[in-house]
Amino acid sequence: xxxxxxxxxxxxxxxxxxxxxxxxxxxxxxxxxxxxxxxxxxxxxxxxxxxxxxxxxxxxxxxxxxxxxxxxxxxxxxxxxxxxxxxxxxxxxxxxxxxxxxxxxxxxxxxxxxxxxxxxxxxxxxxxxxxxxxxxxxxxxxxxxxxxxxxxxxxxxxxxxxxxxxxxxxxxxxxxxxxxxxxxxxxxxxxxxxxxxxxxxxxxxxxx
Numbered sequence: 001x002x003x004x005x006x007x008x009x010x011x012x013x014x015x016x017x018x019x020x021x022x023x024x025x026x027x028x029x030x031x032x033x034x035x036x037x038x039x040x041x042x043x044x045x046x047x048x049x050x051x052x053x054x055x056x057x058x059x060x061x062x063x064x065x066x067x068x069x070x071x072x073x074x075x076x077x078x079x080x081x082x083x084x085x086x087x088x089x090x091x092x093x094x095x096x097x098x099x100x101x102x103x104x105x106x107x108x109x110x111x112x113x114x115x116x117x118x119x120x121x122x123x124x125x126x127x128x129x130x131x132x133x134x135x136x137x138x139x140x141x142x143x144x145x146x147x148x149x150x151x152x153x154x155x156x157x158x159x160x161x162x163x164x165x166x167x168x169x170x171x172x173x174x175x176x177x178x179x180x181x182x183x184x185x186x187x188x189x190x191x192x193x194x195x196x197x198x199x200x201x202x203x204x205x206x207x208x
Contacts, residue, residue: 011068049072085102089137106144
């Protein structure tokens with residue numbers, strides 16, 4: 001889930017940034033310090049924006065930096081258990097598939113992709129269902145549900161477990177009734193085409 005938080009903090013500006021405007025230097029320092037930071041309460045801090053209410057600088061003896069109190073906005077993403085999202089399949093390996101999830105990736109284990117037995121094709125790096133013939137390869141867009149969340153001190157250390165077994169998840173064409181609706185649509189189009197052809201023939205006869 002994405003959330004925009006308003007935060008107030010103290011920023012220390014070193015002398016090497018004094019040539020920049022106050023707003024620019026504050027924003028640069030905030031981005032370097034906060035962006036891609038993992039906070040167990042806020043989640044992953046994606047972007048820092050709109051620094052404002054910057055106080056006058058305070059100088060501490062022996063410290064060349066100026067210290068300012070500032071208010072700013074932080075766009076954060078915190079994955080929640082049972083959250084359903086749309087993502088793109090990335091790397092496909094023998095034990096499962098990695099799915100893009102905002103600023104990080106989640107893993108859907110082989111046993112959680114479908115209810116069918118899946119075979120891994122090493123050459124094409126894809127999965128194929130034994131009975132359903134469902135396929136999953138890199139670049140496929142899917143619906144997945146978050147099953148487990150373990151946020152650590154950094155994005156690479158954080159682990160997200162996913163599932164696509166529940167009905168309606170996975171690739172769009174896996175949804176119950178998807179193929180049936182497609183066939184019914186073809187049947188509806190056929191009579192329309194036949195009627196149009198008959199009308200065209202009738203019009204040609206009348207002209208003759």
